[in-house]
Amino acid sequence: MAQKLPYKSLVQLDRNASAALYVQVCNAFIALITKGILQPSDMLPSSRTLAELIGVNRNTIKLAYEELVSQGWAEAVERKGIFVNSKLPTAASRPLPDAHLGPHEAFVWHNRFRNALPSKDLQKAGxxxxxxxxDVRLAPIDHLMREYRSLSRKFYGKNFLRYGSSAGSERLRISITNYLSNTRGLTVSPENVLITKGSQMGIYLAAHLLLGAGDTIATGISNYLLADETFREAGGNILRIPVDACGMDIDYLEKALATTSIKAVYIIPHHHLPTTVTLSSERRLKLLDLAKTHRFAIIEDDYDFDFHYDNKPYLPLASIDHNQNVIYIGSISKTFAPALRIGFMVGSTEFVRAAASLRELIDRQGDTLMEEAFSVMFDNGEVDRHFRKSLxxxxxxxxxxxxxxxxxxxxxxxxxxxxxxxxxxxxxxxxxxxxxxxxxxxxxxxxxxxxxxxxxxxxxxxxxxxxxxxxxxxxxxxxxxxxxxxxxxxx
Structure with a gap:
């Protein structure tokens, strides 16, 4: 006889779904078999009985059973009925679904992010x-999409749909070098630029190239939380440096260097996050001198250089670094629209090449077509017009x-x-x-x-x-x- 199971509740159908009803019935029985609720050689209810229970035509059940048999989940025994295939391995029996049972882990793993703060979903906020x-409403998205569509229609634009360089679009890297030269006095070549999915990816790549287990990185006592978490995830220890009205206290850092070896300093010299203070010129020069002397890297996060209202902004550390100690990270996302994940990392040729190889392990490449469209926006002056208008x-x-x-x-x-x-x-x-x-x-x-x-x-x-x-x-x-x-x- 067929098992006395509550098929009316176990076989749930969605009449608005795109899948045919007989397919839904078939899938429901496969789930019962793989969960061990139905075992090999168990008899299935007759087509008439099941049709009455779940409120469908008998032919629907016949089609479902035929599909189960054709897939090898069931077998038809003449003059007896339909049975779960006797040759299937016996699955560990699970209890029937119970709304009061909590979730459990199916395998052992180490959750290092149990205490992580949830990301802010501002797409749902009013x-x-x-x-x-x-303000994403100010961003010239129509212009960007027009360039995107225009490139996708051109014969050479189809080529951008193939795999490309993990370093990013060459044209955008050239546009970025021109942009950095014109706005920051930072002269680099495209080989020194890696296009990233925003500044956070740049921080991640730099951290994993610089830090090993137990290595020390100095940051502000107040700091960008996700940068801190990235450094810890890479195995680093954080040395906290005070931050005052003139930015990170570089004198304090100098004293710490007498007893502590560090691999890097992470700093936001232009509008420190979260306090918005700016690192003074004197401290900038002293930090660069310490980096040269003690041979540590400086990760300069310059996420919003383009927005300065009252005076001309200080030049980035990277612009006055003559020893190549600075890894410079910037973002177009933060100044254009956060969801358009375009950023950049600038460093020595070898460092950028290694970062591109690491990036390839987690994200083969960016959206080349979007990067090409952005390069057009840079080259035709649309990005500059947007910055001036929004400023x-x-x-x-x-x-x-x-x-x-x-x-x-x-x-x-x-x-x-x-x-x-x-x-x-x-x-x-x-x-x-x-x-x-x-x-x-x-x-x-x-x-x-x-x-x-x-x-x-x-x-x-x-x-x-x-x-x-x-x-x-x-x-x-x-x-x-x-x-x-x-x-x-x-x-």
Missing amino acids: LAIDDGFP KIYKERRDLFCDILASDFEEEISFNVPEGGLGIWTTFSPDINLHKMSHEAGRKGLYIDDGDFYKNESYATNALRMGFASLNEAEILKALKTLKEVLPNAR
Whole structure:
């Protein structure tokens, strides 16, 4: 006799699915067999019985059984019925599905990311005071897509759909070298440039080439969390260096070097993340001198060089490095649109070649067609026009945002007006719980961070970055009005 199983609940059908009903029935029985709920030689219910149970035509069940037999999961025994194939190996019997049973691991593995903070999904957020991202509505995406389509239609554009160099589009690397020369006075060749999927990939590649188990890398006591996690994942130990109003304390670093050997310094000299402070010229020169003397690398993360409002920005360390100690990392994503993952790494030819080989192990190459389209945007001046247009708009938004903070949040928030970048480092009064604030704001339709992203084992303060660039004037007014309303409930 057929097993007395609750087939009505075990064989679930979706009548709106693209798969035919008999295929769904067939797949349901395969699942019961592979889970051990049905064992070899078990009899299946008659086609009439099963059709009545799950509410389908009898012919649907006959087709499903025929498919099971043709695939070798079942066998038909004349004048007896349909049985699970007796030659199948016996599967370990599993209990019937129970909604109260929790998940379990099928194999042993080491989860090093159990305590990692979840990524921020701002695609689902409505009104948001983010970390300091560009307004994607300003990006000339139509121009970019037009160039993308134009290239894809041309006979030579089809060639970009084949495998290419893991270092990235040669044309874009040439465009990047021209861009760096014109904006930063950094003169390099295309062989010194690797196109990455944003600055985070550049940090990952540099870390895994520089660090081995137990090697030390110096970072700011306040620092970009994902960079810290990358260095640890590569096996590195982190040496924390204080950061003040003039950037990383290089005198402190010099003293530490007397007793500690380091492989690299990770630094964001232009708008330090999270505090937005800028490394002074004196400290820049001293850091380069220490790198030359002690033979360590400098990973310079220059994620938002293009946005500076009040004065001309300092030249990057890479532009004044005459000993090739600096690995320079930049991002087009952070200044254009975060989801368009285009960044670059600049270093010695051998280092870039090795980074390209490492990149190939985790990501064979980037989107060559998109990289080619970006190169056209650089070469025809569209990227430069976008930067100039957005810079004017972002300065106006920064000023409005800061004016409101100064006038309406004087008792709750302290801050300095940033000279550049897309976010403001804001310190809240001690009686405000940032977790409560974030939760209460979310209930009113406003996303704002809870500050955990800026904390580490050596640094914790009641502060967070408040991005102004992605909000237009009306949105700034609404967001800050909402924030003001929820603060009393965050105490």
